[in-house]
Amino acid sequence: MAHPRSTDAGSTSVGDLAIGELSEATGVSVPTLRMWEQRHGFPIARRLPSGHRRYEAADIELVRQVLAHRRAGLRLDQSISRVQLAASPPTASVFAELRGVNVGLPVHRLSKGTLIAVSWAIEDEFMARAQRPHLYGAFQRAPFWERAEPRWTDLAQRAATTIVFADFAESDPPAQAGSVRRVGLPDDSPLRNEWAVVCDSDDLCIALSAWEIPGQAGVPDDRREFEAVWSLRPADVATAALVCATAAGESATVASEGALLRAVRPGPRVDAEWAAAEALFARMVAYVDRRQR
Known part of the structure; x- marks a missing residue:
């Protein structure tokens, strides 16, 4: 038996x-x-x-x-x-994860000068609207972060969480609200080749991610080219926030808990509304990028 x-x-x-x-x-x-x-x-x-x-x-x-x-x-x-x-923990790449969860997300080729301008626009909107968001930034190398540090120190005063990534020699311990936590990336991390700004909150969700195109040795910094994606969809932004929280070793934080709840794709009508807003945003960025060149 x-x-x-x-x-x-x-x-x-x-x-x-x-x-x-x-x-x-x-x-x-x-x-x-x-x-x-x-x-x-x-x-x-x-x-x-x-x-x-x-x-x-x-x-x-x-x-x-x-x-x-x-x-x-x-x-x-x-x-x-x-x-x-x-x-199912996300990959270590914000760019790859965004394209994986939203295969229809358009890819835009931008200079770094334009990318920084778009980043500033996102950061300004966050300061104007978002209530205690979880804020993440990827800067590739420490000198790039140092140029942005005064601005992000101000941003952190309004955020519940502020975490930045680059090739820092060391990582900071978990930080209190109102301060910036630096996270050093290992040599093989995909985020070392990515630029990202992620703002995840109930009232303002936006994610910008870009990876640097290879073969640009000797190109002036503001002329270096990236392939960029961005999304205003809460589900996409929540996924990007989870990638960042996981890379920082904070996947069990309140940031991830809130992101998990938002990471459920809405119906097609709502998705279409976000797509229209993103298309208008893309058109404006394209004009700015052409004027930069």
């Missing part, structure tokens, strides 16, 4: 849960679990050579988290998206 397997998350073998056992452990019926997987791709079963489908023991806790979010008032799709995002 077969011995029943425990359905406790701490004692079940990895990948050894039948759907009935997952149902028993979580209190979610088998038909409901199948509906979740068909409509939302969660939870994901592993198919054995025998053809049977099995779930991981960790899926028990993930399903329980979905139920907790549902009890807190989130829709099912929001609950699942939030759990999946928390369980």
Whole structure:
């Protein structure tokens, strides 16, 4: 006679849960679990050579988290998206992650002079509107940060979190609100080749990210060219904020908790409205860039 397997998350073998056992452990019926997987791709079963489908023991806790979010008032799709995002750490590149979550995001080729002007516009808008946002900046190299330091010291006075990245020799310890925390990037970090400004708050969300095109040795600094993307969509900005928080070792902070809630893509009508605003922004930036050259 077969011995029943425990359905406790701490004692079940990895990948050894039948759907009935997952149902028993979580209190979610088998038909409901199948509906979740068909409509939302969660939870994901592993198919054995025998053809049977099995779930991981960790899926028990993930399903329980979905139920907790549902009890807190989130829709099912929001609950699942939030759990999946928390369980899948983002890459170390803001640029790559933005393009990954929003494949239709246009890419713009800009000089660094234009990129700095766009960054200043974002920072000024944050000072005028945002209430205690989480603010992140990527500056590539320490000398570039030093030029921006007085400005960002002022910005930090209005922010809940202010974290900047560059090739600093050392990282600062976690900082109090109102001060800037510098985070040194390892040699192999993609962020070393990226310029970014991310402002994540309930009333103002915007993310700008750009990577430096290779082969520009000897080009004057303000003439160096970057491929840039930007987004006003809360879901995209939340994803960018999570990349930065993770790179700073602060993925469990309140910043990430708020970002997780916003990182659920809205309906197509809302997305279309953001796309129209971004297109107008892109047109204005293109005019500025042409005048810079």
